[in-house]
Amino acid sequence: MTTSATTPFSTLIRTASHEQHTEAETSTFMGDLLGGRLGVDAYARYTEQLWFVYRALEEGAAALAADPVAGPFIQPELMRTAELERDLAHLRGADWRRTATPLPATAAYAERVADCARTWPAGYVAHHYTRYLGDLSGGQIIRDKAERTWGFARKGDGVRFYVFDGIGNPAAFKRSYRERLDGLGVDDLEKQRVVDECKRAFGLNTAVFRELGEEFPLSA
Ligand code: HEM
Numbered sequence: 001m002t003t004s005a006t007t008p009f010s011t012l013i014r015t016a017s018h019e020q021h022t023e024a025e026t027s028t029f030m031g032d033l034l035g036g037r038l039g040v041d042a043y044a045r046y047t048e049q050l051w052f053v054y055r056a057l058e059e060g061a062a063a064l065a066a067d068p069v070a071g072p073f074i075q076p077e078l079m080r081t082a083e084l085e086r087d088l089a090h091l092r093g094a095d096w097r098r099t100a101t102p103l104p105a106t107a108a109y110a111e112r113v114a115d116c117a118r119t120w121p122a123g124y125v126a127h128h129y130t131r132y133l134g135d136l137s138g139g140q141i142i143r144d145k146a147e148r149t150w151g152f153a154r155k156g157d158g159v160r161f162y163v164f165d166g167i168g169n170p171a172a173f174k175r176s177y178r179e180r181l182d183g184l185g186v187d188d189l190e191k192q193r194v195v196d197e198c199k200r201a202f203g204l205n206t207a208v209f210r211e212l213g214e215e216f217p218l219s220a
Contacts, residue, residue, distance in 0.1 A: 009191055010178035013129060016195045020202035025138065027206060029213035034142065040150045042216040044091040049208055050161065051084040052102040056110040057131060060117020060124060070121035072180050073128050077166025080135070090157035103215070105207035112204060116197070122186050126197035130205070133177060135162065136170050 024030065032038050033046065058081045064070040088096040102110065116123035143155070143162035152158035167173045184191065 008178075008182045009184055010181040012191070013126075013181065013195050013198050017130070017198050017202050020199060020206070024202060024206050024209065027209040027213065029209040029216065032213075032216070032218055034145045034149075036145070036149045037218055038216055040091070042212070043146060043150060044088070045215065046212055047084060047087055047091060047161065048096075048100050049103060049106045049212070051081070051088060051100065052106050052110045053113065053131070054080045054084055056113040056117070057127060060114060064117060064121055064124060067121045069185055070124050070128070072183075073125055073177075077164060078132050080161055083160040083163070087158050087160050103208060103211040105204070105211045109204040109208060112200070122184070122190055122194050123197045125181075125184065126194045127201050129177075129181065130198055130201035133174060136164065136167070136174055140170075 029042075029046075033042060058079055061074045061079070065074045088100070092099065113124070113127045116127055139162045143159045146152060146159050146162075147154055150158065155163045164170065184194070186194070
């Protein structure tokens with residue numbers, strides 16, 4: 001896909017990652033998890049992996065708040081680290097930090113996010129988009145399945161990660177987010193690099209699913 005001056009950037013990035021989105025959505029681990037075929041321990045392990053990724057995303061966010069490219073995307077109502085910590089305390093117990101470990105793929109993902117946050121604000125936007133817009137969309141499907149499969153209270157402990165209390169109208173929020181993407185203050189070449197980074201972000205997510213799938217094989 002080539003960058004077109006007439007295609008809005010939000011369309012470009014969505015279209016470019018569409019195939020990988022399907023791949024992530026239909027990964028064995030996600031399929032088994034959402035199909036109710038895995039125990040709550042697999043869900044907890046997945047949530048733990050998310051914590052490492054969001055910590056990198058959100059530790060990096062503070063320094064980027066005033067950045068002309070990434071700054072407009074940094075919003076407190078998106079922040080997920082505190083919610084993940086509450087979910088993990090529920091899932092694993094108060095001392096969850098003692099046993100939390102990143103899978104190799106998770107460590108690589110978090111490292112890439114931290115690198116972008118430190119050195120490449122537009123690349124950070126690619127990671128920001130891949131996670132938060134996904135959480136606001138498909139995340140809601142995951143929450144619903146998790147509540148029904150493992151009996152969490154609706155929007156309660158265990159699934160708080162998927163609940164954006166500060167966002168009253170997710171559809172409107174996503175619209176304004178796409179407008180910000182369309183207004184990304186970089187040239188076409190850099191936009192193409194952001195699209196490539198988004199594809200890389202999807203690949204990093206798929207790698208985490210692959211390793212989770214190896215840890216939780218259905219045949220076990
Ligand atoms: C089973 C897992 C998943 C389901 C059921 C799911 C489902 C969805 C749905 C229904 C949308 C809304 C599309 C729209 O608004 O037109 C969406 C959007 C999105 N998803 Fe997923 N998704 C899943 C996994 C993922 C993963 C793993 C990622 C990446 C980490 C991701 C990233 C995104 C992004 C970035 C969008 C926004 C696309 C855009 O409008 O620009 N999703 N997803």
